[in-house]
Amino acid sequence: MSGEPGDDREQLDYLSFVDYAVARTARELPDIDALAMRFVLTLHRATSALVYDLESSVHRPRGLTWPGFRLLFVLWLAGPAEAKRVAELTGMSRAAVSALVKTLEREGLVCRRQVAHDRRSVQLALTEVGRVAIADAFAAHNAREQDWVGVLSESEVVTLIGLLGKLMAGSARIAARRRS
Amino acid sequence: MSGEPGDDREQLDYLSFVDYAVARTARELPDIDALAMRFVLTLHRATSALVYDLESSVHRPRGLTWPGFRLLFVLWLAGPAEAKRVAELTGMSRAAVSALVKTLEREGLVCRRQVAHDRRSVQLALTEVGRVAIADAFAAHNAREQDWVGVLSESEVVTLIGLLGKLMAGSARIAARRRS
DNA sequence: CTCCACTAGTCAAAGCTTTGACTAATCCCT
DNA sequence: AGGGATTAGTCAAAGCTTTGACTAGTGGAG
Known part of the structure; x- marks a missing residue:
């Protein structure tokens, strides 16, 4: 895992980096859990993108x-x-x-x-x-939330909420650290 | 929406606040999209909890x-x-x-x-x-990721990744703001 | 060749976060 | 009632982030 050239590294960007990282890790570090890795990368990037958009388009303009x-x-x-x-x-x-x-x-x-x-x-x-x-x-915030969620069907959103809830509920089982 | 007492506000915590907020908003501000609101609250809380746990249990101890x-x-x-x-x-x-x-x-x-x-x-x-x-x-990070993802079935994780990917892909359609 | 527009990176000010220490008030046990 | 352990909140130092300004270096048009 050295980042030497000669790979498929062209035109890599924020979105495709997850695919690249998972593919490369799976090839060079087979003991890594690639699905867990892909999940955390995707979750973090999706949330960051959403929060950045809400903050910069809704909240910062309002001070x-x-x-x-x-x-x-x-x-x-x-x-x-x-x-x-x-x-x-x-x-x-x-x-x-x-x-x-x-x-x-x-x-x-x-x-x-x-x-x-x-x-x-x-x-x-x-x-x-x-x-x-x-x-x-909050009114503007919710309007922007609707734009984001609008690309998913209602049942997809419900599924997503349910699975995220299950993930949170499971955090107690693994004794996840929480803020004091 | 004034936060007067007399409601079901007892024993409210980080987890149940989402339910409380959605229920109260749905009751007092019917024009709000409650599903979009619940989704963003849940996504943000789940991601924050995961990142906090990874940072404090894996990365901070390593400097x-x-x-x-x-x-x-x-x-x-x-x-x-x-x-x-x-x-x-x-x-x-x-x-x-x-x-x-x-x-x-x-x-x-x-x-x-x-x-x-x-x-x-x-x-x-x-x-x-x-x-x-x-x-x-990264080895320790991935081990901890596995603990988190372990509460979901493999197909649930795949579903989650797919839906988050769709959400991200849709962000282009709504011209979401991105870091320069 | 020259000038102007654009690009890469850094800096500065202001804000939020973390950990750990510290003060003040309260509780509880003897 | 006294005294030690808790608890609420604040502070301080260090780190990361944002925006906007600023410095250099590049590159294209005339």
Whole structure:
């Protein structure tokens, strides 16, 4: 596995790299599980492409980042919540939420309050500006999601969701590491 | 959509948030495409969980980051290549590759050379240390990938790969934004 | 040959993430 | 009530990413 020339390496791009990588690995490292490799490469590339498109076409033009959108979205749906809970629901670490909220608070989208029953915790909530921003962003976000999903049939999407759910459910069985 | 209490918000966590969000949105914003919403939420969460597990259980313990692993992987398979090409194959921007290579070069995993025919471009290649590092990391990476994929049947994985491929292929049709 | 457009790469500022340390408040056991 | 263990949140250092600007080098049109 040295990358010497003389192979079929012409006109390789982001899409075809997966095929190239799997073919080459299968040839030179037969002990590797090629299907698992292809799956993870494909999943990662598809998700990256989707997230990049949503962030750059929907959120950045509105002054939001992808993590900012996700945090506002959780507050919008779940209501005012303590930082710890927001971290759990968004899948971010507590430190990441803390840093992100600092930005969102400065922009006037979120506010922090002391909680009565436990002076350690901080309650996070949308401001009125934040509520309007997330409602607008989510509408555009969902429209763009529809464009993406539109290339699949409804039953294909249902199948995909089901299999991804099974994958997630299985992560507990293999003791996958999760954010603290 | 205000997050007032009195709903079914108890014992909500990272996994069940998708169900909660979709149910609530379907109830209060009937114009939203709930299936597209569920799909994107599920895809993003599944991928994040997988990447977090691979990075924290396989790569960080070896002193690699996830982007570092990806860049080494491309150089390993595609052979020495100009920075622009590495950016295309990894899906990173040229600026991101430039910054990442600075770290990898400092750690002695990658080296930079001038190219003869065009004095603007820089050729990137693995060092011997880099070659050993990526070979070791990829073996462990693939073993972990197998654990994840092991919860699905082979035909389920093939289905998943096919549908994700169709999704990616469709992104051209909707003029999805891609990294420059 | 000259000039202008384009290309490769780097840099800088700002943002998000991670780990690990640290503070402050709460809990619980004796 | 006292004291140790937990827990919530923040901070700091280091790394990666983005956008946009900037430097060099290349190449084609006149």
